[in-house]
Amino acid sequence: VRITIKDVARQAGVSVATVSRVLNDSGPVREETRERIREVAARLRYTPDVAARSLITRRTHTVGVVLPDLYGEFFSEVIRGIDRATQQRGYHMLVSSSHADAGEFESALRAMRGRVDGLVVMAPDIDPAALAAIVPDALPVVMLGCAVGARDGGDATPDSITVDNAGGAHAMTRHLLAHGHRRLAMLTGPAGNHDAAERLRGYRAALAEAGLAADPVYEVPGGFTEAGGEEGARALLALAPRPTAVFAANDAMAIGAMGAFRAAGVRVPDDVAVAGFDDIPIARYVTPALSSVRVDLGALGARAVGRLLRAVAGGGGAAEPRHETLPTAVVARGSCGEHADGGA
Amino acid sequence: VRITIKDVARQAGVSVATVSRVLNDSGPVREETRERIREVAARLRYTPDVAARSLITRRTHTVGVVLPDLYGEFFSEVIRGIDRATQQRGYHMLVSSSHADAGEFESALRAMRGRVDGLVVMAPDIDPAALAAIVPDALPVVMLGCAVGARDGGDATPDSITVDNAGGAHAMTRHLLAHGHRRLAMLTGPAGNHDAAERLRGYRAALAEAGLAADPVYEVPGGFTEAGGEEGARALLALAPRPTAVFAANDAMAIGAMGAFRAAGVRVPDDVAVAGFDDIPIARYVTPALSSVRVDLGALGARAVGRLLRAVAGGGGAAEPRHETLPTAVVARGSCGEHADGGA
DNA sequence: TTGTAGGCGTTATCAG
């Protein structure tokens, strides 16, 4: 019962070649014929078979998205940006998470082979050079927030877009210092995670500039999760003297930390100031509103798609800059003492 | 440079038919030959071309997911469940959001034609019967949380899985009543949204059972968003007398409302109790921790996939129940006065 | 147990 191009051709009294020419408008067709074909195709509700088409075209009109996980608003916003961008350009989005496992990551990539025209990959703990080896064929790839820039020039590392992690952390730390805090602590991300490392670096640099030593005791890991932040905050509470400000390397940990503080009867921001990173949507709605480093996650995803599709179309001839860094901005809200009138 | 089945056949000294038989193990092949072919295929890193294969198989090994939006933890959790389930069964996930627009919804559905073996569709404000008309061919469809059950029997409405919205709302309302509240308010979801309507229904039923009149003034719309909840809470604050408990039809609104209360100097739960619905992961981490109606969003997505794939395999012969309702559970936390030791 | 050959629905290359 499937309607093929042959049916359209027959009913329109032409050959399949002509129908194909009309539908892709490749090649010249008399206007009259063209209309007739269009009309028949519409009447028959003809839709080209994507499999057959991509068998010969070698194009799928789909971008693959590989993320470490799909948990929380962080990934949610990135996907959202990618979805918007792909949809707008008539592309589709094949999503897969690698559940923070190295093996699954590889198999997720491999499984995308032949199903996508290009890949948007977020893998903060994978070496981008190593990735080049895994990725099938010569598929265009854009990485999101990986360890780039480092000794570039080699064509081995794929394109990438990242946010200004170090700069943002630096700015937020300075903000905290400007508020008079002298005993800062940081809830750090997972070891091996590039974004986490950069954020820590920015924090330390700002401390050093202020003439403060970065005491490792005040740097406690939180694994980028709410639960980790909760635990980390409890560890911080056990310290003497306690820090007067806690900078979490992402919002999830910051929110977890605030919960732990509340449970312990420690008031935010009066007893301890809290700040996060990413500025996920919920940040401005928690109590008190969470100060954070704003990152346009949606734009991050959307830009990645833009660049990817340009590479797909351009056939590899890339005159663009290979690496791009998105700016960040400190957003001060109630959690670090800003007047709590909603923030934002 | 593409390696095809022919290359494998030649190098193994057999015909393509035999190679195909080995790779899909369909049909008998001598064990010795089988191993040789496997070995050659591995050495050549041969991967079957998905387009060619699905051209003849009429299978894509992909499920399509159409959601109204991708914003927030609600959808995030559902997608996560779907991802887990699909990945586990060797399937892929093609995601698309319809941005709450009716036209985009249709085109999103249409665009999936030929790219997927089945569809998981969430469209709380679409009539499921109407959907049956839109969906291409005889693609298996599982709906998530739509207006089902209603005058069933007709084969026109697709399979569906929903959560016990009315029951959950009823239970939460009873919980609030049991805590002594007599002046309740509800922040309702978007008009026309099925889940929202059901939750409102459950709330009203519980009030009626308690002999309380459901005053429409105390039912204010919040559009399922944080901003809407914020606004709604402000409206509630303007009322005299004020409600002593606010039940939001989802967690996003509840969190927005808590922000508005804080900004207005109204304490939660001392001055007003707050409860939400869905129990998104962040709920237990906000301050105070949010009481909510627990829904296993991940399981919702995962079950949908399970059922869908069974339908795909079964070729349409469905002896299963067509509609399924997932249970809910009240989770009491600090926001409605429960002892605030973390909750859950 | 294995090979031959036809066809899946398109696009693309030639002739006319």
Added chain:
DNA sequence: CTGATAACGCCTACAA
């Protein structure tokens, strides 16, 4: 401007 016809890479009767 239009029409045959050969790929594209794979699966699957049917035959051997």
